[in-house]
Amino acid sequence: MLSNQELDQFIICKKCNTLHQKIPLHQGGKALCSKCNTLIYRRDDNMVEKTLALVVTSLISLLIAFQFTIISININGLEKSLSLLSLFAVLLEHQQYVVGLMFLFLIVLFPFMMLSSMFFVLFFMKIKKYSYAVKRLLILLSHLKHWNMLDIFFISLLVAMVKLFDYARIEVGISFIAFILTLGLELMITKDISFDELWRNYKQTYGDINDDRTE
Amino acid sequence: MNYGETINRRMETLMMIERSKFIRCHTCEAVNYEGGKEEFFCRRCQSKMHQPKYISYHRTWAFLITAIILYVPANLYPILITKQFGVQTESTILGGIIHLWEVGSYPIALIILVASVFVPLLKFIFITYLLISTKYNVNSSRVDKHKLFYITEAIGPWSMIDVFVVIILSVLIHFSGVQVFPGAGATSFALMVFFTMLSALSFDTKLIKKEN
Numbered sequence: 083m084l085s086n087q088e089l090d091q092f093i094i095c096k097k098c099n100t101l102h103q104k105i106p107l108h109q110g111g112k113a114l115c116s117k118c119n120t121l122i123y124r125r126d127d128n129m130v131e132k133t134l135a136l137v138v139t140s141l142i143s144l145l146i147a148f149q150f151t152i153i154s155i156n157i158n159g160l161e162k163s164l165s166l167l168s169l170f171a172v173l174l175e176h177q178q179y180v181v182g183l184m185f186l187f188l189i190v191l192f193p194f195m196m197l198s199s200m201f202f203v204l205f206f207m208k209i210k211k212y213s214y215a216v217k218r219l220l221i222l223l224s225h226l227k228h229w230n231m232l233d234i235f236f237i238s239l240l241v242a243m244v245k246l247f248d249y250a251r252i253e254v255g256i257s258f259i260a261f262i263l264t265l266g267l268e269l270m271i272t273k274d275i276s277f278d279e280l281w282r283n284y285k286q287t288y289g290d291i292n293d294d295r296t297e
Numbered sequence: 298m299n300y301g302e303t304i305n306r307r308m309e310t311l312m313m314i315e316r317s318k319f320i321r322c323h324t325c326e327a328v329n330y331e332g333g334k335e336e337f338f339c340r341r342c343q344s345k346m347h348q349p350k351y352i353s354y355h356r357t358w359a360f361l362i363t364a365i366i367l368y369v370p371a372n373l374y375p376i377l378i379t380k381q382f383g384v385q386t387e388s389t390i391l392g393g394i395i396h397l398w399e400v401g402s403y404p405i406a407l408i409i410l411v412a413s414v415f416v417p418l419l420k421f422i423f424i425t426y427l428l429i430s431t432k433y434n435v436n437s438s439r440v441d442k443h444k445l446f447y448i449t450e451a452i453g454p455w456s457m458i459d460v461f462v463v464i465i466l467s468v469l470i471h472f473s474g475v476q477v478f479p480g481a482g483a484t485s486f487a488l489m490v491f492f493t494m495l496s497a498l499s500f501d502t503k504l505i506k507k508e509n
Contacts, residue, residue, distance in 0.1 A: 086340055089327070089328050089329065089330060089340065090327075090328075092319060092328040093328060094319065094320075094321040094326075094328055096321070096326070096447070097443065097444060097447045098440045098443050098444055098447075099321070099439070099440070099443040099502065099505075100440070101319050101328075117440060118440075118444070153469075155469050157472075160472055162468075162469050162470070162471060162472070164465060164468050164469055168468055169464065169465075169468050172467055172468045172471055172478075173464065173467075173479075176467065176478045176479065178464075178478075178479050178483065178484065180484045180487065180488065181460065181464065181479060181483055181484055181487050184487050184491065185461075185464065188457070217342070220325065220342070221324055221325075221342055221344065224323075224324045224325065225324075228450070228453075228454075228494065228498060229454075229494075231454050231457055234454055234455060234457050234458060234461065235461050237458060238457075238458045238459075238461030238462045238465060239461075239465060241405055241408060241409070241458065241462050242462045242465040242466055242469070244402065244404075244405055245402070245405060245462070245466070246466075246469065246470075250469075276326070277325060277326045278325070278326040278327070281325045281326070281327060281341055281342065285341070
């Protein structure tokens with residue numbers, strides 16, 4: 083049977099499932115899959131610090147994006163503005179409970195939970211405490227990552243704006259810019275971070291607290 | 298150094314012989330070695346790695362069929378209802394796309410056509426193909442199937458665009474004279490996307506592996 087250290091030498095490409103053996107990289111180096119050229123791992127010694135800074139920033143801009151007006155339109159003097167609160171008010175008024183609930187989870191709760199649990203994971207790793215909480219949060223994160231639809235919401239916003247372009251004068255609000263900022267940062271975070279790397283870091287910081295059950 | 302070299306050689310031979318026994322954990326992406334046990338847990342995150350194959354298989358079918366059933370009302374019922382000074386007009390997904398095309402906004406018509414017609418259909422076809430081909434050992438490359446699954450997972454949520462657009466429009470066009478609001482189609486469409494995503498998530502990539 084193989085030990086954990088030996089198994090840690092392997093990595094499987096997430097796209098085509100090819101097995102690779104890891105080789106040491108220099109700082110900032112990347113390793114690509116030999117079959118499909120997908121990025122499989124990279125070396126970044128300051129990953130935790132860098133990502134923590136990005137996560138804090140994007141958390142702040144996410145809160146701003148949720149708080150204020152996203153866009154407002156003006157049709158012949160009639161004004162209407164879109165913010166998250168007005169969105170739920172209108173959905174409740176039209177009795178669209180299923181869509182409203184999905185919206186609440188996919189656009190508000192999951193992105194917020196994702197960023198905040200990412201923050202706690204990295205912060206706890208930095209101060210080297212609460213290993214159990216970090217582990218639970220990492221598992222939570224891996225389930226959450228499929229259900230974050232903030233980027234899709236933004237594209238829909240652009241589509242809706244283009245649709246309204248002929249009839250109305252559109253003004254973008256503070257939240258619109260905050261949305262762009264959040265999405266950009268989120269893109270950088272997901273590009274930088276890999277779950278494998280996070281778990282490796284977790285093992286490194288807290289040691290082998292949990293005995294391996296595979297042996 | 299000598300010890301390291303021996304280990305290296307040992308792992309290389311292992312890779313050659315038992316490539317298919319290495320499994321990637323869904324949760325933490327750790328590489329695990331399957332020891333032929335009925336049930337085992339990931340060495341790093343302790344999440345369950347091995348469940349009987351038929352559970353994943355049937356669960357995926359169940360979610361997929363639910364999604365396909367929901368796809369029918371999603372297309373038949375209006376997704377968008379416009380009330381203009383008492384006159385009510387309803388438009389379905391396809392009707393909306395045709396209207397957009399006639400009006401001349403081709404890019405948006407294309408985006409919505411791809412996102413809300415092609416993406417769900419492609420997902421249905423891909424998942425059905427993956428399920429049938431893994432069940433009946435259809436001869437095609439395993440790498441292709443893994444790639445197909447990866448694509449299926451990636452394109453899934455993008456069909457929500459249409460629902461979000463309708464929601465945004467219903468908030469913005471909400472005057473006393475003119476009102477836009479989501480219809481029953483929006484609900485069933487959103488549920489359809491939800492179930493296709495569940496179906497893709499419950500598909501076990503080990504099914505692909507077990508074919509040979």
